[in-house]
Amino acid sequence: MTPRATPLPRDHFLTPLWQTPFHPRIATLSQTQQWYAWAGYQAAQVIRDAEQEYFAIRNAASLFDITPMVKYRIEGPDAEAFCDRLTVRDVTKLKAGRVQYTCWCDDEGKVLDDGTLFRFSPTEFRLCCQERHLNWLLDSAIGFEVEIAEVTEEIAGLSLQGPTSFAVLNAAGFAGLDTMKPFDIRRVAVAGLEVTISRTGFTGDLGYELFVAPGEALALWDLLVEAGCRHGITAIGYAALNLARLEAGFIVANADFVTAETAIRADRRRSPYEIGLGRLVALDKQRHFNGRRALAREAATGASRYCLVGLDIDGNVPADHALVYHRGRREVGHITAGAWSPTTKRNIAIASLERPYGDTVTDDLWVEIYAMRELAYQKLMVRARIVDRPFFVHPRRTATPPGTM
Missing domain, CATH: 3.30.1360.120 (Probable tRNA modification gtpase trme; domain 1)
Structure with a gap:
């Protein structure tokens, strides 16, 4: 009799990547x-x-x-209270039939992830994000009458x-x-x-x-x-989407910032204020939320160490992962995402800079790019200017009703 192989569990290290239904x-x-x-x-x-x-x-x-976007179903009488406790935004203002872009933090005010919170009814939510956080969600739900389950595969x-x-x-x-x-x-x-x-x-x-x-x-x-x-x-595929999201000024977890639970070094973690999401933090909402005290202290004292900025860079050589300098000498940060934008005809980038650079010091910034020229790398030091994000804005994004072109 030919022996039958025992199927490997899906989380076994030899199991190949899963395939989506599409x-x-x-x-x-x-x-x-x-x-x-x-x-x-x-x-x-x-x-x-x-x-x-x-x-x-x-x-x-x-x-x-x-x-593959990670999805969680959050349901129960305390679903609103739990989501309000978890995330930095005021969930009581999120009506049924609406989506809210948000982020959530650890007790030190460092971002665990960002994502979208769907509210289907007063007691039914869906949280979509980049990383898996089931253990964190379950621990955070102690004391709430709520059921939480990962439904990515469903x-x-x-x-x-x-x-x-x-x-x-x-x-x-x-x-x-x-x-x-x-x-x-x-x-x-x-x-x-x-x-x-x-x-x-x-x-x-x-x-x-x-x-x-x-x-x-x-x-x-x-x-x-x-x-x-x-x-x-x-x-x-993702290559095209990544260029479009850069033009839109959107950030990606573990690309433009390191999520708090995956960071190996403590100084790699970032608060919402340090990755351009300070506008989401509702310090005035009634309920306490994870990281509130740390974020309130940071906002009051201006203790943010970093800032995430948009850059317009001279030339047309993409500056992805390049270093940023002040006056061409002092290293002050790095590019987290950069590309030549076909629509805006600009060399654009998102950069993480050490304050006060990018905050109160915004002039005389330079980017160090290594460009391949006839099978040899050439070092380029090019000027960069801090600009507002998004780089691409079009009225059709918000037009209601939309166009039917």
Whole structure:
């Protein structure tokens, strides 16, 4: 008798990366076979051509698989009180049918993660983020009448972004979405599918995120692709999305800042004020929240050690991960994300600088870039100017009703 191999558990170190419910369609389209690991899933870095995929975001419609995004269901009579205790924003102001961008901290006021909080009803929430935090959430829930469960594998998600995204949904039979405002949520039935749709995204453009049960994922993909064939719909990978999010001025956990639980060195952790999220901190809300005392002290004393700024850099050589200097001599920070922006025709970047640089000292900044020139690296010292984020802004992102181009 031939011995049968015992299947390995999904968290075994020899287990290959998981595949999302949309993987059969994406793998068929992939011409590059460029994949990366996202939260234990196999995800596309580039499907056909990164530049073509980027222009689909800005000029037509793009389709990106967001299934690996970590998702938690938070439900119960104390769900609002728990979320208000957990996050820095005032959750009592979040109405049912709305989404709130937020972050949450440890007791020292250092950011554990950022993400989106969906409120479906007075007692039902969904928290979406980059890292896994189930143990932290469960420990934080002691004393609250609330149930918390990770539902990442139970929900398949697609991000549909771009100026024709509303037209695609309209052609696919999604009725009544013309009244949806940014950060609105709807639960709709279309073509036999139960879809949760939010007017959210990570591109700074008109866009939506759609969530279905895994068994309905391929039917949703096919529905959108068929409806979008006349509207330039294109499946994209993370390379294109990353450029669009940089133009929009959005930050990524463990790219633009290190999450508190994953930081090896204590000085790598950042507070909301140090990564440009100070505007979210509701020190005046009634309930206490994790890190409140530390954040109140930091706000009162101006004790923030770092700041995250947007940079406009001379030339067209991307400055990703380059060092930033004051007067070309003193090292004051580094670039966390940088690229040449095709839409704005600017060399843009997000940088983490040590205060007072980027705060009260904003002039005479330089970036050290090493550019490949005929198989040899050439050191470039180029000027950089602090500018407001986002780098890309378009009225269609918030227009209600959206355009149907």
